[in-house]
Amino acid sequence: MRRAKTEEKRLEVLEKGTEIMWEKGYNGTGIQEIVNAAGVPKGSFYAYFSSKEDFVMEAINHYDAINRKWEFDLLSDQSISPFERIRTMIQKRKYFIKEKLNCKRGCFVSNMCEELADVNEKLGQLIRNKIENGLIPLKKCLQEGVEKGEIRNVFDIDELANFIDNSWRGAIMRVKADQSPKAMDIYEKFILEYLLK
């Protein structure tokens, strides 16, 4: 069918475009650059997406859905202890940023947040929503950890999850600045050894 090919091309534009914006930012990336990278005529971009703003919203949704999937599966995996799930999550994230991203780019959602959250109400709302919802599986896992006595029972779980997530975003920002994984290694040690235990 025609439909399938179109959908395929659309996805390629979405993914290539996300990669470029991930590196160069929203305002640093032009439509032309995206369609060139995807091998698609410029006119098609506006057949797939109604505007650049619409594009970045879809990009955020797509990026978030992929990450959410494996993190949810891992954090609710009852065959591993809660503490171990969190350790594994941090290590997988570290591996990805170090080996796949070469310590560049950081987190796409964080990048869009820094650049756009203040300046575009609709995007701010979306980003806020993604960050907030992303915490839910972590909170559940932390709660289990406290109940099993693996995690210090002194925290407000909600605050703890927020602190862990916010600090992670700070750590990978620093990884990008330094182009070194050091900040993530420090993060892992401090969260796991000095905070949770």
Added chain:
Amino acid sequence: MRRAKTEEKRLEVLEKGTEIMWEKGYNGTGIQEIVNAAGVPKGSFYAYFSSKEDFVMEAINHYDAINRKWEFDLLSDQSISPFERIRTMIQKRKYFIKEKLNCKRGCFVSNMCEELADVNEKLGQLIRNKIENGLIPLKKCLQEGVEKGEIRNVFDIDELANFIDNSWRGAIMRVKADQSPKAMDIYEKFILEYLLK
């Protein structure tokens, strides 16, 4: 003298321009917008700065120098205990972001880092340098705190200072996303009560 007026205008362009870029980002801010805000003809911009890149480097230097000043004075103030110095620093930062910035903008250096560190070698170097040097007074203060028994003696001071700073950057990114000071309050509690003590 002519010289003095020129210098005055130059500073106004620098400060107005920094404010705009702080909110809208590097690529989201045009030269025209800066000179309009400063009430200066466009041609003058290139009498003051050799390029937009040169401008942002000066902006980063200027912004950093101001913050470095009071933080250095505070963190090396021997009339207050080291732990109290750090608490005061966090509270002053919180006050500024909440009351002066209305929970918007975040940190100018962090913003430029997210947008440019990957993509511009020279700016990346500058930003890395600012973050790194900004840690020095904090490290000294933390060391004193450990020696006085105010701070748990289990940390590598270098790593501790990095964790505190990186996590702060993550927290204020979240403040911007939420337009709420909550992330900073959580940060303060976790660093002061659960980590250092």
Added chain:
DNA sequence: GTCTAAAATATGACCAGTCGTCTATATTGT
């Protein structure tokens, strides 16, 4: 299966506007 006409889709030239930058001219101070 072939032909054809209508419907659907793909395309890139084009729009008005903005970008960062530079230079020819106007203004100023001596």
Added chain:
DNA sequence: ACAATATAGACGACTGGTCATATTTTAGAC
């Protein structure tokens, strides 16, 4: 009158977005 500085606006390149045209797919007639 001369040197130094300030300024307006032109420059080519690019921006996000549109749209008339070209191409392809589809459906019905034979």
